[in-house]
Amino acid sequence: MKKVLVLGAGIGGVEAAIALKKEGFDVQLVSDRDFLFVYPISIWIPTGEISPDRVKIPLSEISKAHGIKLHHGKVKQIKPDTVILEDGTELKDFDYMVVAIGQTKLKHPGIEHTLSVCGSPDEIIEIKNRLDKLIEKGSGKIAFGFGGNPKAPEAVRGGPVFEVMFNVHNYLKKLGLRDRFEITFFAPMEKPGARLGETALKMMDKMFSSMGINKITGKKIKGFKPEGVILEDREIGADLIVFTPAGDGHPVIKDSPLTQTEAGFLKINDYCQVEDFEHIYAVGDVASIEGPQWRAKQGHLAEVMGRITAHNIAVKENMKNGKPESYKPHINIMCLMDTGNGGALAYRSDSKAMLLPLPVIGHWMKKAWGVYFRLTKLGKFPKII
Ligand SMILES: Cc1cc2nc3c(=O)[nH]c(=O)nc-3n(C[C@H](O)[C@H](O)[C@H](O)COP(=O)(O)OP(=O)(O)OC[C@H]3O[C@@H](n4cnc5c(N)ncnc54)[C@H](O)[C@@H]3O)c2cc1C
Structure with missing residues (x-):
């Protein structure tokens, strides 16, 4: 054999x-x-x-x-x-x-002051610990972002950053604390998420403004320090920086x-x-x-x-x-983008680009996918897709 x-x-x-x-x-x-x-x-x-x-x-x-x-x-x-x-x-x-x-991920100066949602299992647990501490304090500033890799554009990973950011927004809202937290999104590209198409971008913009999330895009990231993000033209003050560099x-x-x-x-x-x-x-x-x-x-x-x-x-x-x-x-790109209280199905192929809102059900569909994935890997359920 x-x-x-x-x-x-x-x-x-x-x-x-x-x-x-x-x-x-x-x-x-x-x-x-x-x-x-x-x-x-x-x-x-x-x-x-x-x-x-x-x-x-x-x-x-x-x-x-x-x-x-x-x-x-x-x-x-x-x-x-x-x-x-x-x-x-x-x-x-x-x-x-x-x-x-x-x-692995690209190294930015001061990257040790950030935590990534796409890192090791321990790193994402640390994001929870830091968020819990801020919630205990009762207020804070959180910056979410992702970077690019000009040598490998396909290695940019923005979807999970959006997902965690929207989930944190909804979680804080549920706790009645959202107005005591400032959430800022940053990315060096002019149109982060552009690979999903123009309609998706417009929808994301609407989500940002309805959730009260500040957005700073198209500005080079110079590095990070304990108190925040250093961009080419300004700094973003943050108690917690959740940043995912592009893949390397x-x-x-x-x-x-x-x-x-x-x-x-x-x-x-x-x-x-x-x-x-x-x-x-x-x-x-x-x-x-x-x-x-x-x-x-x-x-x-x-x-x-x-x-x-x-x-x-x-x-x-x-x-x-x-x-x-x-x-x-x-x-193709196929992703059920979760927001904590719902989701949206992002799809991109040569002929189609769409972001289909799935309020409430989208969240439960992603949960069901997680169960399906586990059961198929353990041989307890046949693989259908
Ligand atoms: C937070 C997050 C959310 C995502 N959401 C989606 C989604 O909704 N839909 C989707 O399609 N994709 C999603 N992705 C992308 C998807 O998870 C990856 O594309 C996928 O995991 C790639 O699989 P892989 O096996 O190539 O790499 P990985 O899943 O990263 O696996 C690599 C493995 O190699 C091991 N390894 C590394 N170095 C060594 C070494 N030296 N020796 C031995 N073992 C080693 C690692 O421990 C790991 O187990 C997401 C990614 C992240 C991080």
Whole structure:
């Protein structure tokens, strides 16, 4: 039986491992965490609407449900024929490698004074702790923002920042404290969220003014200090800065001989195969995505890439009939943007750009998706999308 080593147990790596196992491969999943962190539902941690434990799915349970071998360890170095872990273990016994270790974030001066909604699980818990302290104090200033990466525009992650900001607004309102808090949104681009189209932008503007959120866009971010954000032309005073820099290539990839872009993302062909390396594939945020200008790295695309990779390796090994498949036709933006009291379905493809308001129901749809995701990963419910 051919052996596949999957590096990273995030949304893309776990989906690839499950799909590879279904195709009949011997799969080993290497992870530095003992759980799969379901980022899309972690947005409710700061407002206490979900406990961090409900955002984690134990890898031991996923492994048991699907017959995947688990290896706990942090990848230190990737060579085409060997993967070296931080504890010195060398993994050499594989026919194929699937890299799915995600991305890291750009470093801005003073970044240590900020917390990101897209960081480690501990970081988002810290946002909750800091918010709780401000609520206890009874008033405060909170700045929310995200940055860009000119070398990898698809690595900008703004959706979750909007979601946490809208949730915090509604949470403070529910506590009767909203008028004692100043909320400011900032981003260096003129039109943050523009990839969702003009109609969506107009809708977002309306939401900002109805929620009383200050908006400062199109101003370069010079850095951060304990008391706030330093922009090119002014400062934003803040007791809490929730900031998500744009994605940057993973240091392990940057140090590897694997073919990569200037920003350190793996260059793949249509079939998710790393260029110039026949037996190495990459899925999810670790890879450079090629396509329309509005393209974005998303969890659902990471999952599609995982399934396509499994299919393509099986076809290559003559384990099934069919042609290799490309990930590119699956590039779209699909996101149920949560506001705490409802939501909106954001969708972008070559032919469509829309933001469909889903008051009340949108919130519950996202909750239901979280339950569905957990059950399918544990093999307790069939995958329908
Ligand atoms: C807060 C938030 C909300 C989001 N909401 C949505 C949404 O609503 N819809 C949507 O489609 N997408 C959403 N996304 C994007 C989506 O979560 C990502 O695109 C997706 O997680 C990418 O999957 P991945 O497997 O490539 O990376 P990740 O999920 O980041 O997984 C990478 C894994 O690799 C592991 N790893 C890293 N380095 C090493 C190492 N050296 N050794 C071993 N393991 C390592 C990490 O611990 C992690 O488990 C959201 C993202 C965030 C942060």
